[in-house]
Amino acid sequence: MKDQDILIKKREDYIAFLTLNRPEQANSLNRAILLALRQEMEKMEFDDDVRVIVITGKGDKAFCAGIDLKERAQLPKNEVLSYREKVIRPFFSLLGRFPKPIIAAVNGMALGGGAELALACDIRLASHAAKFGQTEINWGMIPACGACQRLRMIVGTGRAKEIIFTGEKIEAAEAFHLGIYNKVVPAERLMEETMKLASVIAGKSPVAVRQAKKAIDIGADISEGLDFEFEVSKECYFTGEAMAGPGKF
16 A cells, blocks of 8 residues: 555544545545555554544545445456455444444545445534435446445435435535435535544543444444345346446446
């Protein structure tokens, strides 16, 4: 991984920032970034100096445009499923079960796997430019890292189906109305508002916060749904158009 592809900043107030730093590639997730994010989060899970993690993207156009389809298109067909199972899924699994609060500062478009990245965080603050879209269907795929379950729980079954079936991109104001984003603010205030919220949470009892997160998450357990979601997505690769989709991109 290039040193600048992911920016890591740990503050003295128990807040850590992980910034995707590929603005020219819309902060898309390639293999190196996925592995690096997983490694850093595994460290922070047991770091008492980190109580809250903020994930954001560099620039003002994209939070994350999802999995790097250009990189995937270059993979031999026999390596694609292995890449999904050994690199992509383990990162999203770690994100989903992470014991400490994670705030997504959605500074721009969150599409595909980038939308799933935001959904897997506990709280999502967004700028007015923060469009949201589960666009996988446009490339012959389905969301397979949590969106079929998490989005349904947030916006309801019917609206989730509409968003996923059409691959539509939702403006920030509508995403806020649907409950996808907790708050929408002007771009110049996004990090300020994120820091305010992160500081409040980091100032509370870390044990109590972790236990509250655990209690809420267990009451909304979707682990079986997540497993099934990933399994049914494989059919898109075996008999569908998912192998050709990235090439079109």
